[in-house]
Amino acid sequence: MASATNGDLAGPSRVGGLPRPGAAADAAAAAEFAAKKWVWIPDGKEGYLQAFVVQEEQNGEISICSLTDGQSRQVPTDDLSKMNPPKFDKAEDIADLTFLNEASVVHNLRQRYFSGLIYTYSGLFLVAVNPYRSLPIYTDAVVASYKGRRREENAPHVFALADVAMRNMLEANENQSLLITGESGAGKTENTKKVIQYLAAIAMDPSASSVQAANPILEAFGNAQTIRNNNSSRFGKFVRIEFTSSGAIAGANIDWYLLEKSRVTTRSEKERSFHIFYQLLRGANDELKSKLLLGKTPEEYDYLKNTRKHVEGVDDASEWNLLLEALNVVGFTPEEQQNLFRVIAAILQVGNIQLADDRSEQARITNAAQVEKVCHVLGLPQQELNTALLRPRVKAGREWVTQARTRRQVLDEMAALCKHCTKKRLLI
Numbered sequence: 001m002a003s004a005t006n007g008d009l010a011g012p013s014r015v016g017g018l019p020r021p022g023a024a025a026d027a028a029a030a031a032e033f034a035a036k037k038w039v040w041i042p043d044g045k046e047g048y049l050q051a052f053v054v055q056e057e058q059n060g061e062i063s064i065c066s067l068t069d070g071q072s073r074q075v076p077t078d079d080l081s082k083m084n085p086p087k088f089d090k091a092e093d094i095a096d097l098t099f100l101n102e103a104s105v106v107h108n109l110r111q112r113y114f115s116g117l118i119y120t121y122s123g124l125f126l127v128a129v130n131p132y133r134s135l136p137i138y139t140d141a142v143v144a145s146y147k148g149r150r151r152e153e154n155a156p157h158v159f160a161l162a163d164v165a166m167r168n169m170l171e172a173n174e175n176q177s178l179l180i181t182g183e184s185g186a187g188k189t190e191n192t193k194k195v196i197q198y199l200a201a202i203a204m205d206p207s208a209s210s211v212q213a214a215n216p217i218l219e220a221f222g223n224a225q226t227i228r229n230n231n232s233s234r235f236g237k238f239v240r241i242e243f244t245s246s247g248a249i250a251g252a253n254i255d256w257y258l259l260e261k262s263r264v265t266t267r268s269e270k271e272r273s274f275h276i277f278y279q280l281l282r283g284a285n286d287e288l289k290s291k292l293l294l295g296k297t298p299e300e301y302d303y304l305k306n307t308r309k310h311v312e313g314v315d316d317a318s319e320w321n322l323l324l325e326a327l328n329v330v331g332f333t334p335e336e337q338q339n340l341f342r343v344i345a346a347i348l349q350v351g352n353i354q355l356a357d358d359r360s361e362q363a364r365i366t367n368a369a370q371v372e373k374v375c376h377v378l379g380l381p382q383q384e385l386n387t388a389l390l391r392p393r394v395k396a397g398r399e400w401v402t403q404a405r406t407r408r409q410v411l412d413e414m415a416a417l418c419k420h421c422t423k424k425r426l427l428i
C-alpha cells in the first residue's frame with residue numbers, strides 16, 4: 001500500500017481507493033472463505049464467476065458449484081480455477097497471488113480498476129488498464145511523491161518505473177529502456193507521455209518538453225481515427241532521451257518506424273485517413289488553401305470521400321492551430337511548413353486524377369486540369385508527370401523501353417506515389 005508520505009496527496013493510492021476493512025472484518029472474511037472451497041468458473045459473459053464447490057460427481061470429473069446469487073452450475077472440474085483468499089484482494093503485485101491463474105489475475109485487475117487503481121505490478125512488469133477518463137494521478141504532487149522512493153513505498157505507477165530507470169542509469173552508468181506494449185487503444189501513447197513528463201520534471205529540465213511539443217506534429221501526420229482508438233498511432237516510436245552524468249537532460253529525439261502508409265489510399269469506411277488531411281481542409285486559412293488549390297471539405301477528394309469524416313471530441317480546425325504552434329516551437333521555417341502542406345495537398349490532388357482505358361487498354365487521363373493542379377502544387381513540369389504516369393520509360397534487360405500502362409496500373413502507381421510521399425512527410 002501507499003506510504004504515509006504520499007497519503008495526503010490526491011495521488012494513486014487515494015484515487016477511488018476503498019477504506020481497508022478493519023482487522024475484525026478481515027478475520028471474519030478469512031474464516032468465511034476458509035469454510036468453503038471457493039473457485040472461479042468460466043462464464044461467456046462475465047469472464048469468470050465466483051462460486052464454491054458443493055459436491056463432486058463422476059469420480060470428481062464434474063463439480064456442482066453454487067454461485068454467489070444462489071444459482072447452481074455443473075462444471076467440468078478441470079475448468080475450475082482456485083480462488084485466492086480475501087487478504088489478496090487488490091494485490092499490488094500479481095506475482096504475490098498464491099493461485100496465479102488467469103481468473104485470479106483478471107479479478108485482481110478488475111477490482112483494482114473499479115477502485116481507480118489502473119496500475120498493478122506483475123513482478124518486474126507494470127500492467128496498466130486504460131481508464132478512458134482523466135484521473136488525478138499525474139499531478140506535480142504525485143510526481144514529487146515518487147521521486148527517489150523505493151517501489152514498496154508507493155502505489156504501483158508508471159512514474160515508479162521511470163524513477164527506477166533514472167536511478168539505475170545514474171548509479172550503474174548504463175542505458176535504460178522502458179518497453180511499452182499493448183494492443184491498439186491500450187494506452188501506450190498516453191503512458192509514454194507520462195514517462196517523458198516524469199523524466200522532464202525530475203531532471204528539472206524543460207528541454208525534454210520539446211519531445212512533448214513535437215507530439216501534435218507526429219500525431220497529425222502519423223495518427224488516425226480507427227474503430228479502436230480515435231487517435232491511434234499508425235507507426236511505432238522509439239523515443240531517446242539523453243542525460244548528462246548529473247541527470248540533466250542533454251538531448252532528445254524520436255525515431256519512427258513501420259508507418260501504415262496504405263491508410264492514405266485505403267481503409268475501412270468506419271475509419272479515417274491521417275488527421276492532417278482533415279486538419280488542413282478544415283483549419284487552413286483561405287490564403288493557404290488557394291495557394292494549394294484546395295477546396296473546403298473532405299467530400300471533394302476521392303482519397304477521403306469514403307472515410308468517416310467526423311470523430312466525436314475531435315475538432316480538426318483547433319487541432320490545426322495546435323499543429324501550427326508546434327511546428328513553430330520545434331523550429332520549422334514558414335517555407336518548410338509550406339512544403340509539408342504542399343505534399344499533403346498534392347496527395348489529395350493526385351487522388352482526384354480520373355482515368356479511362358482506351359480501346360487498346362492504354363490508360364488516358366480524362367481530367368487533364370487535375371494533373372495541372374498536381375504539377376502546380378508540386379512545381380513539376382506537366383508533360384513529365386503525364387509521361388511518368390501513363391508511358392514511363394523502364395529498363396528491360398539492358399534496354400530502356402516505353403511501357404504503356406493500363407488504367408489499373410496507373411491507379412496503383414498513383415497510390416504508390418502517395419504512400420511514398422506520406423512516408424517522406426513523417427521523416428521530418
Ligand SMILES: Nc1ncnc2c1ncn2[C@@H]1O[C@H](COP(=O)(O)OP(=O)(O)OP(=O)(O)O)[C@@H](O)[C@H]1O
Nearest residue numbers: 130132133134184185186187188189190229232233
Ligand atoms: N492513463 C490514461 N488516463 C486517461 N486516459 C487514457 C489513459 N490511457 C489511455 N487513455 C485514453 O485512451 C485513448 C487511447 O490511448 P492511447 O492512444 O495511448 O492508446 P495506444 O495504445 O497508444 O493505441 P494505438 O496503438 O492505437 O496508438 C487515449 O486517447 C485516452 O483518451
